[in-house]
Amino acid sequence: MTAEQEQRFDQLLARVRSWVEGPGESWAERIEETGEVPDELWAELNDLGFLSVTAPADYGGQGLGFTRWMELMEILSRCHGSIRMIVHVVNGIWRAMDGHATEEQRKRFVIPSVTGDIKIAFTLTEPGNGTGADIKSSVVREGDTYYLSGRKHLITFGVRCDYYLLAARVEGTTGHEGTVALLVPRDAPGLRVEDTSDTMGVRGTDHASLTFERTPVPVDHRLGAEGEGLDVFLGGFLTPSRISVAMSCVGLAQRAQQLALDHARSRVTFGKTLSQRQAIQFMLAENAADIEAARQLVLHAARRFEEGADDASMQSSMAKMHAVSMLTTVTDKALQIHGGVGYWRSQTIERVYRDARAQRFEEGTNEVQKAVVFRELLRFAEVQEGTVR
Template sequence: MRQRVIQFRAEEAADFAEQIERTGEIPSSLWARLRELGFCRLTLPKWAGGEGLPLSLYFPILEEVSHCHGSIRMIVHVSNSIWRALEHGRETQQRYWLPALARGDALVAFALTEPDNGTGIDLKTTATYESGKFVLQGKKHLITFAKEADVIIVIAKTDAELGRQGLTAFLVPKGREGMVLTSMPEMMGDKGCTHAVITFEDCVVTEDEVLGEVGSGFDVAVHGFLDQSRACIAQSGVGLAQEALDVATDYVRHRITFGKPLSSRQAVQMRLAEMAIAVQAARLLCLDAAAKFDAGEDISVAAAIAKANAIKMVGEVTDAALSLFGGIGYAVGSPIERLYRDARSLWFEEGTIETQKMTIVEKLLAEARKRERRAKATKVEES
């Protein structure tokens, strides 16, 4: 499968990238081609028609995909990540949606972020239980592929007094009355990817459309989707940064100044070496998170560490690549210009670097409290 991606990169990806950059839209032929090649069902379970790849085998493939245009990477990432939230649903929900996703007959979007709030227990979108049904009220934004999706996983507050246990996940099919989608402005990078504001006004969902249990929305969002998605985004940053390093290396080998190629200058060589070290370090953190996920471990911290490091790394590597290109790299259409733009989208997908740091430090402080309690218990026993 990895070789299939490499062949796609060499023979087809550039043409699709040119079309996307020129039109600002993802052609339907790209969706069809990626599904035909099997790139959109790599991690889906075999029983549903997917390849069933563990993250440790999927990541090298995702890295190759991430050398391509950002929208190509986004399609593959969304298709192979959001479905995992459905594993928290009823068997009937899984049996209905997962085979459809594997066949390419459906697409699922994920709606958590809100324009006036964050992505946690401060959510303001509510789901009020009335006469055997829930009524959604509120607004989401920055929802990727919402307009293309056949069903949207919506996280809403069902009980404001219960904190994390007061959040619930819902499966809301497209076209549902009371759900209005409004297109958002084009983004700096990942051209072609659509984002939408979703407004819920007296939008009715049934009890059968609850994903998981009432009150399990935080677990569905974080452990069902966000944790592994953050690791996937980190791996995407590795692929993009490797591409930036590759094109920068090729450029300095052939760019002549004062009668010598740039690559002959020690300062340039040191810069390339630093970029390579940063990329490899990020790659290993991603593979560590993947191995832990495959082993069934909680990867909240491992994924946060991998993503915090990767988005910092991809910014620094693309900065360095642009610097090596000089002024010509700043020109629209240069080999580094699109990579530079696409890299910045990774900073915000599934949380900023500050969000990742909050997850990390929460665990650090919890572990410190445990050590303190153990130490006190030991002293009591000894006395």
């Protein structure tokens, strides 16, 4: 970055931090009270430019590099989980589409998603299946139309979106073969939407279960060719998204740590503040080290992704796996430092604790991340052996 670009980034970082610590907290309280994220919050985030940080300038975005975006995500993640979810998804989903979009699709879907004119929901997960090559939702092509049948669930923004960026397969195919990425209109015939938003944490983010019964989708709503569907989802979205979720863990852990430190400094028992007790000091010191270690691993993964490195997928899963484990430990200690009072909903740590639990399965559980890391380790070993031989 040039000196001028650094200055602009510092100003953006300051604006984000000021909003998170001010209006963001007011929004957090309102979301917890109502259980909803109103459209006016989406509009405010869009007007502030927080939903178009990563997209290119000629798309209406700010063109910020991915690693620098992670520095902003670290701050935004200290806010309410639903707010973090909005900025995370919207700043990532354009990238998944853009790599496979035609120029007409770019104008029709990608750019409007950046400018906030349309909302697009990432639609991969199915009940009874995993989130990869075993997807069962299928399409049959008749002329210029696909007819889509199947089910999806746990779809974030699945109630309020305008389109679903949906993974399916051509009927009769298996594995990666025949997978397609489709942009399915929210109001398409044969689509039933069930609101399933009543979650433990990340309150206010709407989620949906979807059922498709020969839902017509124009063939020109397909991104890329048949057989490239999972490339849109796994490479175009999941790798950077896992890094972003990992940084979300860092930001939320920092929030929990600050709440615990503030409580320890003010809470007095037997004539001493908790911060004067060695057991508490050690817990907070361990938290600080764990957070910083996770942060550096996430930033390393972000740089590898931005460089287009061959190990970006492995690094993203490593970062997510480690950061989630760190967040679990840090928030548990932070709640423990609060004692019984931290269990009450009147305390911010109670919300942070609930929101943190969701990170353990967002973009794949730790078991999934370990499988990805091992697969990549094996691949690199085989490549090295081939080189040696």
